[in-house]
Amino acid sequence: MEKLIPRHDEILKELDKKGHVLVQDLCEKLNVSSVTIRKDLNSLESLGLLFRNHGGASKQVRYAYEKNVVEKESINVEAKQAIAKAALSLINENDCIILASGTTMHYLARMLMNFGSLTVLTSSLRVAIELCNNPNISIIQLGGEVRKSSTSIVGSISEEILKQFSCNKLFLGVDGIDPEFGISTSNAAEAHLNQVMMECADQTIILADSSKLNKKGFGKIASLDQVDYLITDDGISVEEQAKLEEVGVNVLR
Numbered sequence: 001m002e003k004l005i006p007r008h009d010e011i012l013k014e015l016d017k018k019g020h021v022l023v024q025d026l027c028e029k030l031n032v033s034s035v036t037i038r039k040d041l042n043s044l045e046s047l048g049l050l051f052r053n054h055g056g057a058s059k060q061v062r063y064a065y066e067k068n069v070v071e072k073e074s075i076n077v078e079a080k081q082a083i084a085k086a087a088l089s090l091i092n093e094n095d096c097i098i099l100a101s102g103t104t105m106h107y108l109a110r111m112l113m114n115f116g117s118l119t120v121l122t123s124s125l126r127v128a129i130e131l132c133n134n135p136n137i138s139i140i141q142l143g144g145e146v147r148k149s150s151t152s153i154v155g156s157i158s159e160e161i162l163k164q165f166s167c168n169k170l171f172l173g174v175d176g177i178d179p180e181f182g183i184s185t186s187n188a189a190e191a192h193l194n195q196v197m198m199e200c201a202d203q204t205i206i207l208a209d210s211s212k213l214n215k216k217g218f219g220k221i222a223s224l225d226q227v228d229y230l231i232t233d234d235g236i237s238v239e240e241q242a243k244l245e246e247v248g249v250n251v252l253r
Contacts, residue, residue: 007032018239026040083209100170101127102207105122112134125146154187172194203228230250
């Protein structure tokens with residue numbers, strides 16, 4: 001393995017601390033030109049020590065890829081359950097809410113087992129089945145094309161049904177949260193349905209563990225200034241939280 005120079009060690013230390021670094025910040029910290037920093041980042045990427053992206057570098061690849069719902073259920077389970085539990089504090093009796101698809105939504109649906117009167121509109125088949133266990137909850141299941149990988153509904157039929165409703169809150173899972181690109185998911189059809197969901201809700205509440213931060217999915221849903229809340233875990237850095245709050249996102253850990 002190629003021997004690292006002291007400047008490379010400094011870059012990697014900064015990356016370990018923040019998870020993502022910008023070329024401009026590294027130039028100021030290390031007192032070198034942007035050309036030098038970009039060469040450094042390219043060298044470190046060739047060694048597999050980081051991933052280059054627009055304006056900087058990340059510890060992890062910044063593109064989110066589609067995973068089957070069964071595979072997702074084994075990832076960051078404790079964080080997702082804690083996030084779902086925190087989301088309960090934003091649901092009031094007699095609310096009309098939208099629950100999108102995703103494993104965190106499944107956990108939230110289970111936690112609504114003993115909840116009082118509530119109307120839930122959902123694209124997720126698994127969420128609807130979970131909610132059937134509570135006689136106090138009225139369930140509206142979107143119809144349309146079934147995406148087997150996510151056990152959820154997508155497409156023009158579901159979008160037209162959605163437009164007939166107005167809800168208090170949308171609870172939405174995403175595959176990526178990027179300061180520039182916004183919130184996104186790995187499937188274009190799902191992203192478009194999520195856009196319509198946002199139009200039908202007074203508030204948009206994102207439920208996402210910190211592994212989704214600084215990542216991009218194929219389909220953009222919306223810019224961050226259209227998001228009201230992000231509920232995440234303690235993996236979010238102070239810098240990441242500050243950037244989100246600057247554009248008006250309320251971050252709940």
